Amino acid sequence: MIKTPICDLLEIEYPILQGGMAWVADASLASAVSNAGGLGIIAGMNSNGEQLRAEIRKCKELTGKPFGVNVMLMSPFVEEVARVVVEEKVPVLTTGAGNPGKYMAAWIEAGIKVIPVVPSTGIAKLVEKRGATAVIAEGGESGGHIGELTTMALVPQVCDAVKIPVIAAGGIADGRQLAAAFMLGAQGVQIGTRFLVAKECTISPVYKEKILKAKDIDTISTGRRLGHPVRALKTPFTREFARMEYDSSISNEEIEQFGAGALRKAARDGDVQGGSFLAGQVAAMVTKEQTAEEIVTELFAQAEEILGGAAKWVK
Numbered sequence: 001m002i003k004t005p006i007c008d009l010l011e012i013e014y015p016i017l018q019g020g021m022a023w024v025a026d027a028s029l030a031s032a033v034s035n036a037g038g039l040g041i042i043a044g045m046n047s048n049g050e051q052l053r054a055e056i057r058k059c060k061e062l063t064g065k066p067f068g069v070n071v072m073l074m075s076p077f078v079e080e081v082a083r084v085v086v087e088e089k090v091p092v093l094t095t096g097a098g099n100p101g102k103y104m105a106a107w108i109e110a111g112i113k114v115i116p117v118v119p120s121t122g123i124a125k126l127v128e129k130r131g132a133t134a135v136i137a138e139g140g141e142s143g144g145h146i147g148e149l150t151t152m153a154l155v156p157q158v159c160d161a162v163k164i165p166v167i168a169a170g171g172i173a174d175g176r177q178l179a180a181a182f183m184l185g186a187q188g189v190q191i192g193t194r195f196l197v198a199k200e201c202t203i204s205p206v207y208k209e210k211i212l213k214a215k216d217i218d219t220i221s222t223g224r225r226l227g228h229p230v231r232a233l234k235t236p237f238t239r240e241f242a243r244m245e246y247d248s249s250i251s252n253e254e255i256e257q258f259g260a261g262a263l264r265k266a267a268r269d270g271d272v273q274g275g276s277f278l279a280g281q282v283a284a285m286v287t288k289e290q291t292a293e294e295i296v297t298e299l300f301a302q303a304e305e306i307l308g309g310a311a312k313w314v315k
Contacts, residue, residue: 001300002307006187010039010113012038013038014296016033016189017190018040019144019169019195020043020096022043022267023043023268025070027055027056028062029198029200034065035063036291036292038296040292042055042067042068044070044071044075044077045072045075052080052085056090066092068091068094069081069085071096074228082103085112090112092112093115094116095115097228099126101126104131114133115167117135117136117169117190118138119138119149124166125161135162135167136168136169136190137168141281141282142280143219143231143279145229154170155168165187165188168181168184168186168189173191173193179302194299195292196208196286197286206270210279211286214233216281220234222245223259224245226256231278231279233279235276240258241255259276262274
């Protein structure tokens with residue numbers, strides 16, 4: 001069985017974190033991944049403090065194992081969320097879409113393990129100095145907010161740049177990619193897109209169907225003009241968003257207004273016309289709905305078989 005130092009650090013059986021996907025990662029999914037031996041993550045992006053508190057308490061009822069919360073630093077409720085995770089004694093936090101430095105001292109003082117998502121070695125070094133427990137090096141193949149570097153390039157460079165554990169993310173959906181992440185120096189992985197079709201994931205059935213039917217070229221990144229690129233499936237909404245970005249007669253404010261609420265429309269309403277169905281470039285590799293436990297155990301069984309047979313490739 002694959003076991004790395006991150007397992008002992010986070011008190012989990014498998015070195016796998018579930019991505020904190022906005023409008024997707026709720027207590028149902030997070031508890032299922034934690035019960036399967038990984039680290040489930042609740043998305044804090046769209047919640048005010050009390051909404052998040054309710055979801056945290058629901059997760060505690062569904063699992064007695066460690067879980068985490070993802071703090072989206074661009075959220076208008078970030079101050080409330082930063083306080084509530086301390087009050088609720090959440091054991092692990094991941095962070096994204098910004099620099100968590102403002103909050104890290106209080107979180108660390110409260111005994112929380114802070115694991116920021118980083119797009120570069122510079123940010124990785126910065127959060128290491130501020131006391132991060134580990135970092136998630138996320139390549140641009142991932143769904144949602146993305147950076148410029150690919151996972152293959154980013155992960156080994158971050159591993160060389162910091163002394164804390166590195167978790168690989170972006171473009172990981174099966175055991176081959178999981179094994180590759182370990183070979184690049186990562187001690188664990190974060191996976192999002194494959195968990196979209198977990199039976200415990202409560203998103204719209206339309207969303208799941210679109211993931212299951214996706215082809216390899218079915219994602220698109222938009223939002224670069226606004227400084228916050230996002231990867232999602234190609235839909236009427238994302239194609240129109242992309243067109244608007246290249247139209248100089250349309251203001252940034254108009255583009256932002258056009259995109260308002262698109263994540264919720266996709267995840268909760270299954271709105272194909274107006275929704276943004278976040279997904280990574282591995283969406284086409286996700287071909288069946290499974291329980292979270294089946295996903296986790298299948299991934300690691302595949303990786304163990306591959307790593308066990310790796311010697312045959314060495315001459």
